[in-house]
Amino acid sequence: MILNADGSKPIYVQIAEWLEAEILNGNFVKDQKVHSQYQLAEIFNINPATAAKGLNILVDENVLYKKRGLGMFVNQGAKEIILRKRKDHTLKKLVMELVEEAARLHVDEEELVNMIRSLGKGDQR
Incomplete structure (x- = not known):
């Protein structure tokens, strides 16, 4: 990933989102140690304090937990927490933007739903 x-x-949010994606993809699993702030700083060529801020977002959301002197680890239920957050925030925001744009274009609800259904079936028209 390129930041x-x-x-x-902000870069620290992008770091948190990258780690979330890694957890969702199964690259980090329950109780597995994640990259340290210094490793993340080296990987992404950023300040370690910025990387730490990204890690701390995930600690605050109970996605990660700290083991003093050992680092950060993936919390039980992390994947579910991330999925719920993305569904409740990210997806709702996208749907709101879609509905608003549809209204500006005078696309009614039925037409919009049909468009979504056809794309879900692989029709990319």
Whole structure:
């Protein structure tokens, strides 16, 4: 992953999201140690304090837990926490934007639902 320093998301948020994606993809599992702030700093060529801020977001959300002197580890239920958060926040935001754009384009609910269903079936028209 390449971080977007010019993007609208702070780098520490991008670090947290990258770790979430790694957990969702099964690259880190329950009770497995994740990269330290110094390893993340080296991987992404960022300040260790920025990496630590990203890790601490996930600690605050109970995705990771700290073992003093040993590092950060994936918490039990981390995957479910991430899925719920992304569904409740990210997906809802995208749906709201989609509904608002559909209204601007005078696309009614039935047409929008049909578009979504057809794309779900692989029709990319």
